[in-house]
Amino acid sequence: MIPLRDNIPSRTVPVVNYTMIGLCAVVFLAQLADESDGRAELVERYGMVPMRVMQPGEPVQIQEVIQEGQQVRQITREILSPPFTPWLTLLTCIFLHGGWMHFLGNVWILFIFGDNVEDRIGHLGYLMFYLACGLIASGAHLLFNFNSPIPTIGASGAIAGVMGSYFLLYPHGRVLTLIPIVFLIQIIELPAPVFLGIWFLLQFFQGTIAAIGSVTSGLPTGGVAWWAHIGGFAAGFAITYVLRAVGETTTPVEARRSVPRGRYR
Numbered sequence: 001m002i003p004l005r006d007n008i009p010s011r012t013v014p015v016v017n018y019t020m021i022g023l024c025a026v027v028f029l030a031q032l033a034d035e036s037d038g039r040a041e042l043v044e045r046y047g048m049v050p051m052r053v054m055q056p057g058e059p060v061q062i063q064e065v066i067q068e069g070q071q072v073r074q075i076t077r078e079i080l081s082p083p084f085t086p087w088l089t090l091l092t093c094i095f096l097h098g099g100w101m102h103f104l105g106n107v108w109i110l111f112i113f114g115d116n117v118e119d120r121i122g123h124l125g126y127l128m129f130y131l132a133c134g135l136i137a138s139g140a141h142l143l144f145n146f147n148s149p150i151p152t153i154g155a156s157g158a159i160a161g162v163m164g165s166y167f168l169l170y171p172h173g174r175v176l177t178l179i180p181i182v183f184l185i186q187i188i189e190l191p192a193p194v195f196l197g198i199w200f201l202l203q204f205f206q207g208t209i210a211a212i213g214s215v216t217s218g219l220p221t222g223g224v225a226w227w228a229h230i231g232g233f234a235a236g237f238a239i240t241y242v243l244r245a246v247g248e249t250t251t252p253v254e255a256r257r258s259v260p261r262g263r264y265r
Contacts, residue, residue, distance in 0.1 A: 001195060002178040003112050004187070008170055011253055014115035016127045021107045021114075024155055027095045028103045044080040047151030048093035050142050052079075053086045060149045079149070090138035091131065096153035106155045110162060116173075117165045120249045121240070129243075133161025133235045140231025144211055157228035160203075161236030167196040168240045169252065203229040 027042075034042045052060045059078045066073055082089055097103035118126035137157020145152075166173070173192035178185060207226030243249050 001190075001198065002180075003109060003195065004176040004178055006112060006116070006170075006176070006192065007174045008116045009253055010115040010119045012119050012123075014118045014126075016123050016130070017110065017114035017118050020130060020155075020158075021110060024095055024097065024103065024107055028097050031096060041080055043096060043098075043151050043153055045082045046089060046092040047096055047153045048089040048138050048142070049079065049086070049151050050145045050148045052081075052149075053089065053142060054146045056086050062149050079151070090135050090142070093138060093151075093153050094131075094134035094155045094158050097155070098153055102154060106159055110155065110159045112175075113166045114159075114162050116170060117162050117240075120169050120252065121165075121243055122250075125243070125248065129165070129236070129239060130158050130162065132239065133164075133232050134158030136235040137161065137225075137228040137232030141225045141228040144207075144227045145225075152225050152228070154225065154228075156225065157232035160229045160232030161239070163196050163199065164233035164236030164238075165240040167193055167200075167233075168237055168244070169249065200230070200233050203233070 031040070031042050034040065049060055052058075061076050061078050063074055063076050066075055082092075097106065114126075114130075117129070121129060134155070134157055137160060138152065141152055141157070170192055175190050175192050175195045176187065177190050177195060178187050180186075203226050206224070207230050210224075210226050240249070
């Protein structure tokens with residue numbers, strides 16, 4: 001499911017949300033320049049490596065496959081260290097991305113849902129909220145992959161927190177959604193809780209399978225950081241619940257009856 005837009009207008013300019021998108025873009029461009037020689041130094045230094053966080057000061061080694069002409073060989077090398085305590089990489093990792101699709105997918109979802117959350121909890125509150133969700137999401141991934149030498153990167157956990165907040169704040173919101181089914185493309189309007197609820201259940205299902213596979217195989221999980229998504233969504237929901245209970249959220253703006261289809265914002 002690919003969200004195209006929602007039906008909740010924002011009353012304020014989401015300066016913090018735009019800033020987060022801009023920072024991710026600047027860092028991603030720096031990554032592209034950094035990786036032009038085949039190395040990913042920014043990812044190694046500023047990505048969150050669970051094993052490095054849990055065992056600070058100990059070298060972390062990874063295996064790489066090197067092709068030299070017609071020959072392919074495997075080498076073991078130590079990854080680069082961050083210029084500060086590894087615990088800070090739980091935060092720095094949320095501004096890094098693993099490729100164009102990873103980057104574009106994340107900033108697009110943040111663009112759609114983030115402005116409305118910032119509208120309800122204010123600019124400074126949203127900044128603190130976003131960073132807190134990112135930290136908690138990184139911590140959730142660390143908890144389930146504490147022995148992994150694989151750098152973890154991506155804003156997905158923080159953005160999942162934004163989605164968890166939207167789920168609670170806008171129960172009557174609707175999301176225009178593109179659903180590719182084999183060779184067919186369907187565009188339908190879904191209630192926001194349905195869209196976000198399905199997304200969360202998919203993360204939980206995949207995360208559980210990955211955790212079981214890691215336990216049975218004794219190997220760290222790779223690929224998608226499912227538990228960062230789960231932890232971020234839960235954190236966003238919980239923090240927003242508390243904020244709303246103590247009166248730190250503004251009155252929601254009235255939603256449009258349907259999602260305008262002419263232009264996608």
